[in-house]
Amino acid sequence: MRLVPVECLNGGEIIAKTIIDKDGSRLLAKNTSFKLYYKEKLLERGIDKIYIVDDLSEGIENKDVISEQVRLETIDLVKDMVSLFKATQQIDVHRLEDTAVRIIEEILNNKEILYDIVDIKAKDNYTYCHSVNVAVLCVMLGRKMGGNKSYLKKLAIGGLLHDFGKILVPDEVLNKPVKLSNQEYNLIKQHPLQGYHIFKEHPSLTPITKAMILMHHEQIGGKGYPLGLTGEKIPEAAKICAICDIFDAMTSKRIHRDPYTIIDTLNEMEKMTRYHLDSDIFKIFRSIICYYPVGTTVLLSDDTIAIVEKNKTEAINQPTVRVIYDLKSQQELFKRLDLVLHDDIKIQRELVPDEYMNNPAILRAMKK
Numbered sequence: 448m449r450l451v452p453v454e455c456l457n458g459g460e461i462i463a464k465t466i467i468d469k470d471g472s473r474l475l476a477k478n479t480s481f482k483l484y485y486k487e488k489l490l491e492r493g494i495d496k497i498y499i500v501d502d503l504s505e506g507i508e509n510k511d512v513i514s515e516q517v518r519l520e521t522i523d524l525v526k527d528m529v530s531l532f533k534a535t536q537q538i539d540v541h542r543l544e545d546t547a548v549r550i551i552e553e554i555l556n557n558k559e560i561l562y563d564i565v566d567i568k569a570k571d572n573y574t575y576c577h578s579v580n581v582a583v584l585c586v587m588l589g590r591k592m593g594g595n596k597s598y599l600k601k602l603a604i605g606g607l608l609h610d611f612g613k614i615l616v617p618d619e620v621l622n623k624p625v626k627l628s629n630q631e632y633n634l635i636k637q638h639p640l641q642g643y644h645i646f647k648e649h650p651s652l653t654p655i656t657k658a659m660i661l662m663h664h665e666q667i668g669g670k671g672y673p674l675g676l677t678g679e680k681i682p683e684a685a686k687i688c689a690i691c692d693i694f695d696a697m698t699s700k701r702i703h704r705d706p707y708t709i710i711d712t713l714n715e716m717e718k719m720t721r722y723h724l725d726s727d728i729f730k731i732f733r734s735i736i737c738y739y740p741v742g743t744t745v746l747l748s749d750d751t752i753a754i755v756e757k758n759k760t761e762a763i764n765q766p767t768v769r770v771i772y773d774l775k776s777q778q779e780l781f782k783r784l785d786l787v788l789h790d791d792i793k794i795q796r797e798l799v800p801d802e803y804m805n806n807p808a809i810l811r812a813m814k815k
């Protein structure tokens with residue numbers, strides 16, 4: 448499978464990963480054929496790339512960290528929790544715990560701890576998908592740090608609940624497409640404290656989970672909110688949550704901006720380790736995030752175009768790639784290259800559609 452811009456699709460391609468709609472249902476189901484009229488539907492929801500399977504990408508497998516079923520169930524859980532709480536002020540902690548356990552089991556079943564995927568989410572289902580992603584990333588990072596199952600469960604629940612306090616922020620402020628006024632921004636900044644007040648007396652939730660809800664916007668330099676704590680006073684789990692939260696937020700498309708690439712996100716976050724994020728934990732986080740997830744089309748330093756075929760834990764930015772086109776000779780190619788064995792060739796960057804949409808030779812090479 449590979450990741451292809453929606454603009455490039457001609458119809459008839461096989462969809463390789465289910466696209467989830469804002470209500471948590473399947474907008475496009477995997478293994479079905481792409482129809483041209485889907486294009487508009489996707490673009491208006493802010494989805495500009497999807498995974499497809501075709502001849503060119505045959506044999507390239509991109510395994511999600513959790514299964515589609517568990518992802519959909521978790522999105523449902525988050526949605527149901529919000530409506531249940533709005534109606535009754537209650538939280539179904541048993542269901543929350545069951546889901547956390549299922550997420551952990553799936554992540555622990557993977558041999559490697561690698562986040563090797565571009566999560567495709569519509570701009571209007573950001574809130575639900577974001578909580579699920581943060582939970583998944585927190586568990587992966589916690590596992591890489593050597594955390595036991597019981598710690599991972601607390602991290603998963605904290606990730607799912609970290610922004611729960613946002614239910615008390617009006618939607619028009621949360622989804623405002625333009626810059627917020629100071630007053631509106633202050634309203635949003637209340638969410639960690641509001642979330643904490645909702646859960647603080649809850650006997651089934653642990654102090655670790657509660658710290659994640661309350662302190663995921665604290666900064667090691669002391670300029671965060673709501674408490675302005677400095678590094679040594681911020682619990683580890685809250686630091687983990689802050690890293691996963693920022694990573695998912697920056698790599699997501701929002702109403703007011705396009706997503707950052709993974710590389711740009713990691714580089715920005717690296718700068719934030721001076722005043723915001725814990726640098727030791729961030730170093731570990733960096734080691735589990737694939738710079739170019741499997742299925743990404745990239746430009747190599749020898750002016751060839753390739754699709755990422757396999758990422759490896761030991762050399763995270765030197766995947767095995769499938770080279771498909773040589774820009775210099777304008778020839779189509781088909782060869783496999785392990786960049787660990789060819790360290791003179793580097794990935795320059797992800798290829799963006801503007802570079803090939805008007806180039807018939809490249810499009811031909813990409814079988815489009």
Ligand SMILES: [Fe+2]
Pocket residue numbers: 609610638663664692
């Ligand atoms: Fe938050």
Ligand SMILES: [Fe+2]
Pocket residue numbers: 577581609610692
């Ligand atoms: Fe968040």
